[in-house]
Amino acid sequence: MKAAQDRQNLYADRRRKPIEFSVGDLVMLKVSPWRGVLRFRKQGKLSPRFIGPFKILERVGKQAYQLELPEELTGIHDVFHVAYLRKCLGKHEEVVPLTEIKVDKKLRYIEEPEAILNQRTVNLRNKVVDLVLVKWKYHRGPNWTWENKEEMMAKYPTLFEQR
Structure with a gap:
């Protein structure tokens, strides 16, 4: 049993990468598609998964970061776990505009x-x-x-x- 656990830990540790950002980096914020009771059908995979980019203001603890959010997202707390962030690799001009989608307090965007x-x-x-x-x-x-x-x-x- 111990040998099997060690082997699986070895496989998992090879793929696991610690995600860290520094102050001033640009990151994308993960959002979830949501339409009330109705769910996305086949088109769900084509919907936007991330919005941003947003600038990191400071690191809070080991795995949380405070972001500089625009005024459209004032109802959302500005500290996020590292699992909700992705490094922004594109140019700053290529932005997913917040005026096109509405995001609620649970970071789900609402379709109408x-x-x-x-x-x-x-x-x-x-x-x-x-x-x-x-x-x-x-x-x-x-x-x-x-x-x-x-x-x-x-x-x-x-x-x-x-x-």
């Missing part, structure tokens, strides 16, 4: 429907399901998905009043 493009009915074995093609705001990649019409009407009633 923009319009309904189409409707269709799908016949399953035991039931009939009405679907709507929804165009989303703040979405990278293909920004439309087929969603359940009843769920969308319950969550976004104003969207159906516009039609």
